[in-house]
Amino acid sequence: MQEFTLRSCFVLFSPIVMAAFKRRKVDSECRAFNEEWGEKYFFVEIKNQKATCVICTESVAVLKEDNLRHHYETKHLSTYLKLSGKFRTEKFESMKRVFESQKNLFGESLLKMNLSLVQVTK
Numbered sequence: 001m002q003e004f005t006l007r008s009c010f011v012l013f014s015p016i017v018m019a020a021f022k023r024r025k026v027d028s029e030c031r032a033f034n035e036e037w038g039e040k041y042f043f044v045e046i047k048n049q050k051a052t053c054v055i056c057t058e059s060v061a062v063l064k065e066d067n068l069r070h071h072y073e074t075k076h077l078s079t080y081l082k083l084s085g086k087f088r089t090e091k092f093e094s095m096k097r098v099f100e101s102q103k104n105l106f107g108e109s110l111l112k113m114n115l116s117l118v119q120v121t122k
């Protein structure tokens with residue numbers, strides 16, 4: 001009798017427990033920058049757990065893949081869709097280098113201006 005009660009309790013609550021566990025796992029994953037997002041969406045991680053787009057230097061306040069993907073798909077997909085494989089890796093690496101050197105030289109406030117100049121003169 002007791003065993004039956006325990007088992008039915010388990011059956012009843014396990015989906016709830018599983019759902020709660022799953023949700024917590026997703027939440028904690030969202031707070032960390034995933035290295036794959038770099039090449040996938042052209043984002044780099046900067047301090048304060050923010051991600052910045054190396055194409056237009058806009059940052060995304062909430063570190064969630066959905067936000068990064070949305071930014072990339074609405075603003076840059078048409079330009080960068082063609083890039084794949086090692087071309088994509090090379091492009092991302094070179095843009096990241098420009099982004100980082102600009103940031104070190106001019107600080108973040110001037111970064112936007114300088115990068116937009118680079119893009120215009122290209």
Ligand SMILES: [Zn+2]
Pocket residue numbers: 053054055056057058071075076
């Ligand atoms: Zn962008």
